[in-house]
Amino acid sequence: MNLRVVLVEPLYQGNVGSVTRAMKNFGFSDLVLVNPCKLEGEARAMSSHARDVLEGAVHVSSLSQAIEDVSIVIGTSGITGTKFDEHIRVPAYTPRELKERLAGVSGNVAVIFGREDHGFTNDELKMCDMITSIPTSDIYPVMNLSHAVTLILYELSSVEAWENPLADAFDIKLLYEHLDELLENIDYPVHKKEKTSLMLKRIFGRACLLPREVQTLRGIIRKIERKLPDE
Amino acid sequence: MNLRVVLVEPLYQGNVGSVTRAMKNFGFSDLVLVNPCKLEGEARAMSSHARDVLEGAVHVSSLSQAIEDVSIVIGTSGITGTKFDEHIRVPAYTPRELKERLAGVSGNVAVIFGREDHGFTNDELKMCDMITSIPTSDIYPVMNLSHAVTLILYELSSVEAWENPLADAFDIKLLYEHLDELLENIDYPVHKKEKTSLMLKRIFGRACLLPREVQTLRGIIRKIERKLPDE
Numbered sequence: 001m002n003l004r005v006v007l008v009e010p011l012y013q014g015n016v017g018s019v020t021r022a023m024k025n026f027g028f029s030d031l032v033l034v035n036p037c038k039l040e041g042e043a044r045a046m047s048s049h050a051r052d053v054l055e056g057a058v059h060v061s062s063l064s065q066a067i068e069d070v071s072i073v074i075g076t077s078g079i080t081g082t083k084f085d086e087h088i089r090v091p092a093y094t095p096r097e098l099k100e101r102l103a104g105v106s107g108n109v110a111v112i113f114g115r116e117d118h119g120f121t122n123d124e125l126k127m128c129d130m131i132t133s134i135p136t137s138d139i140y141p142v143m144n145l146s147h148a149v150t151l152i153l154y155e156l157s158s159v160e161a162w163e164n165p166l167a168d169a170f171d172i173k174l175l176y177e178h179l180d181e182l183l184e185n186i187d188y189p190v191h192k193k194e195k196t197s198l199m200l201k202r203i204f205g206r207a208c209l210l211p212r213e214v215q216t217l218r219g220i221i222r223k224i225e226r227k228l229p230d231e
Numbered sequence: 232m233n234l235r236v237v238l239v240e241p242l243y244q245g246n247v248g249s250v251t252r253a254m255k256n257f258g259f260s261d262l263v264l265v266n267p268c269k270l271e272g273e274a275r276a277m278s279s280h281a282r283d284v285l286e287g288a289v290h291v292s293s294l295s296q297a298i299e300d301v302s303i304v305i306g307t308s309g310i311t312g313t314k315f316d317e318h319i320r321v322p323a324y325t326p327r328e329l330k331e332r333l334a335g336v337s338g339n340v341a342v343i344f345g346r347e348d349h350g351f352t353n354d355e356l357k358m359c360d361m362i363t364s365i366p367t368s369d370i371y372p373v374m375n376l377s378h379a380v381t382l383i384l385y386e387l388s389s390v391e392a393w394e395n396p397l398a399d400a401f402d403i404k405l406l407y408e409h410l411d412e413l414l415e416n417i418d419y420p421v422h423k424k425e426k427t428s429l430m431l432k433r434i435f436g437r438a439c440l441l442p443r444e445v446q447t448l449r450g451i452i453r454k455i456e457r458k459l460p461d462e
Contacts, residue, residue, distance in 0.1 A: 022378055027368035049371050137258035140280050147253055150378040151385055186454045207438040223417045229460050
């Protein structure tokens with residue numbers, strides 16, 4: 001999927017710079033600006049190490065130019081349907097639903113963001129194939145432009161999470177047996193033992209132990225046992 | 232869940248303002264600032280309609296003050312473990328995994344964010360029960376501070392059903408002290424002690440211990456200690 005970010009008439013250059021930074025953070029670089037504000041020092045400062053994205057942005061004079069070669073246009077809106085324009089803004093997907101909906105597609109996709117003060121015109125909204133809306137507090141739903149871009153790109157980026165291989169099931173079983181043995185050796189009250197043994201299993205179970213951690217825990221138990229007096 | 236945002240020595244007032252806006256967007260207001268930069272016009276401008284959150288922020292002079300009454304401390308880091316400090320930064324959860332891990336708990340939880348330039352010191356990282364890291368592009372992984380806050384709050388704002396009260400921060404602290412004492416008493420190798428102590432903190436930290444579980448664990452340790460031979 002080629003994902004393009006389109007900002008429609010952004011008013012503040014700091015926001016444009018911040019948007020480019022977020023884009024580069026999530027591995028995107030295709031930015032189209034529709035009649036943007038002047039982009040000078042502050043835009044460059046906020047873009048930080050994403051200056052290449054800022055300088056590579058394509059400037060156009062209308063939204064239709066920006067999405068000419070795009071298969072799916074996704075509009076972002078903080079407002080999810082009023083009596084008057086309901087058909088324009090619904091259904092509004094959450095960013096997560098949007099991600100699920102786009103799973104498996106390939107081609108040119110654009111996410112478009114409106115002006116900081118007035119969002120989109122209805123004509124612009126009508127150019128969208130889908131609407132996405134970030135679930136926010138009713139008290140203050142209006143997000144900063146670059147924050148909204150960050151969230152959408154976070155969801156749509158396919159960057160994989162760093163994975164920790166879990167401890168081997170067999171080693172975990174040995175750990176639990178070892179713990180039971182320890183409870184035995186310290187004369188843990190018989191009527192509490194089963195309950196406590198289960199509790200330990202639940203605690204370590206939901207901690208999703210790593211291999212090295214299981215070894216360390218067993219090492220601790222071994223040290224304890226060696227220190228205990230012989231029966 | 233009472234979610235607190237802690238910014239450690241933020242350098243740019245615009246970022247602090249932006250953070251308050253993101254907090255209010257997602258319905259949060261508990262902000263603690265550790266030795267922040269001066270907060271003047273730019274902070275207010277970026278906070279926009281979240282001026283109340285900015286003005287309500289508590290200023291403290293150390294991270295330990297900021298998390299005194301907190302049961303679970305979550306550190307955010309762009310770096311997820313190097314050869315040298317692996318034990319400090321692992322395992323690192325994605326924000327989504329973090330959300331799943333916190334599902335169902337209630338109590339005081341803090342998410343802490345480091346300096347824009349140098350992040351956290353190792354001592355600060357050691358105060359964390361869990362580490363979360365946002366999956367970003369290898370080419371430019373360093374996110375803007377307020378963008379990182381926005382993503383974490385976005386994920387945590389939809390955590391469901393807070394029913395299980397977390398163990399009290401004070402009792403958890405006693406448990407860790409008790410564990411350290413135990414390692415001492417069993418002559419755990421001195422050169423491994425600090426590493427192992429931190430590992431235990433991470434294991435129990437991410438298990439989100441309930442009050443009864445802390446008591447049981449301490450009961451086990453007491454039983455072990457009673458069984459150990461007198462020096």
